[in-house]
Amino acid sequence: MPLALDPAAQDLLFRQARTANAFTDEPVTDEQVQAIYDLVKYAPTAFNQQPLRVILVRSPEARERLAAHLGDGNKAKTLAAPLTAILVADNEFHEELPAQFPAFPQAKDMFFSERPVRERSASFNAALQAGYFIVGVRAAGLAAGPMTGFDAEGINKEFLDGDHHVLAVVNIGKPGEDAFHPRGPRLAYEQVVTTV
Amino acid sequence: MPLALDPAAQDLLFRQARTANAFTDEPVTDEQVQAIYDLVKYAPTAFNQQPLRVILVRSPEARERLAAHLGDGNKAKTLAAPLTAILVADNEFHEELPAQFPAFPQAKDMFFSERPVRERSASFNAALQAGYFIVGVRAAGLAAGPMTGFDAEGINKEFLDGDHHVLAVVNIGKPGEDAFHPRGPRLAYEQVVTTV
Numbered sequence: 001m002p003l004a005l006d007p008a009a010q011d012l013l014f015r016q017a018r019t020a021n022a023f024t025d026e027p028v029t030d031e032q033v034q035a036i037y038d039l040v041k042y043a044p045t046a047f048n049q050q051p052l053r054v055i056l057v058r059s060p061e062a063r064e065r066l067a068a069h070l071g072d073g074n075k076a077k078t079l080a081a082p083l084t085a086i087l088v089a090d091n092e093f094h095e096e097l098p099a100q101f102p103a104f105p106q107a108k109d110m111f112f113s114e115r116p117v118r119e120r121s122a123s124f125n126a127a128l129q130a131g132y133f134i135v136g137v138r139a140a141g142l143a144a145g146p147m148t149g150f151d152a153e154g155i156n157k158e159f160l161d162g163d164h165h166v167l168a169v170v171n172i173g174k175p176g177e178d179a180f181h182p183r184g185p186r187l188a189y190e191q192v193v194t195t196v
Numbered sequence: 197m198p199l200a201l202d203p204a205a206q207d208l209l210f211r212q213a214r215t216a217n218a219f220t221d222e223p224v225t226d227e228q229v230q231a232i233y234d235l236v237k238y239a240p241t242a243f244n245q246q247p248l249r250v251i252l253v254r255s256p257e258a259r260e261r262l263a264a265h266l267g268d269g270n271k272a273k274t275l276a277a278p279l280t281a282i283l284v285a286d287n288e289f290h291e292e293l294p295a296q297f298p299a300f301p302q303a304k305d306m307f308f309s310e311r312p313v314r315e316r317s318a319s320f321n322a323a324l325q326a327g328y329f330i331v332g333v334r335a336a337g338l339a340a341g342p343m344t345g346f347d348a349e350g351i352n353k354e355f356l357d358g359d360h361h362v363l364a365v366v367n368i369g370k371p372g373e374d375a376f377h378p379r380g381p382r383l384a385y386e387q388v389v390t391t392v
Contacts, residue, residue, distance in 0.1 A: 042382065055392055128326060148317075
């Protein structure tokens with residue numbers, strides 16, 4: 001197995017890690033979320049843009065507001081999760097580019113002056129960052145339960161201004177009883193990777 | 197530091213890992229790419245869809261065809277890299293859903309019968325998988341050099357049929373001399389994470 005990453009880390013992040021649908025009552029602290037962010041913030045994006053925003057839904061009132069926009073199968077498990085994060089793309093990320101990409105501060109105006117271009121860039125790069133974030137949740141010894149079964153327009157209107165859009169909602173915590181569905185199959189290497 | 201992942205793995209994947217712009221001549225083998233895939237294939241997506249496709253660009257002729265569509269700053273380093281992968285989204289991923297998500301085979305027709313819906317889903321979930329793939333390259337002890345500076349329509353026409361679209365191009369190898377630009381800043385936790 002030609003991987004440099006040690007097998008325990010492979011298990012923690014990928015091989016043994018599973019999407020959780022039920023959690024224990026153990027809280028997820030702001031310190032844990034900060035440790036996750038301070039790890040995954042280093043992963044790469046285009047022009048070092050950082051469009052991902054994370055809304056931690058903690059108050060009972062905000063949980064109810066979120067659950068109202070979730071698919072029926074996602075409501076109860078989200079209301080019962082120790083923590084739920086709304087992952088969001090900031091379509092105005094370019095305002096920060098001169099500071100974030102000092103090697104080429106002109107990128108802001110040269111490449112990102114048009115909103116549709118920014119939205120595509122924010123969607124792709126924040127999705128990359130969402131992938132890193134899920135890996136980071138697992139790096140913290142927690143389980144993630146990412147979901148896309150929701151009314152996106154409803155969440156956008158409920159929680160965001162017009163410059164942001166929701167990408168995913170992620171429950172976070174220690175897996176509880178019957179947390180896991182059977183793991184689904186994966187495509188074979190030959191179905192995914194070709195050579196030219 | 198409340199992370200379960202050991203510090204060496206944190207360094208390998210995030211803290212010390214850097215985007216590389218130059219590589220040694222050491223080849224990247226198919227066995228290494230297979231080991232990367234066989235690790236990151238387990239990371240989660242919506243409905244266990246797996247829209248990511250990877251095209252390994254190995255032949256001199258294919259390298260030239262790719263370089264023709266890259267931004268000027270990306271051509272030489274890509275032609276010199278031991279391996280370049282084109283990361284692609286398959287907009288017809290739903291054909292595989294009944295096999296990949298046997299818990300709810302109706303998802304294919306119930307949620308993904310319309311092409312624009314599929315394209316959005318493929319773009320987001322393949323981007324998540326692209327993030328996992330970049331982490332996997334690092335897990336193999338290699339450096340990734342992901343790029344979005346290219347003519348996407350040109351690559352789509354040169355390498356893909358109408359059912360796929362390019363997301364990113366990634367050089368892969370052992371970092372060479374002067375491989376790294378200075379690391380850019382990152383947003384503070386308070387700029388990214390809010391609580392409701």
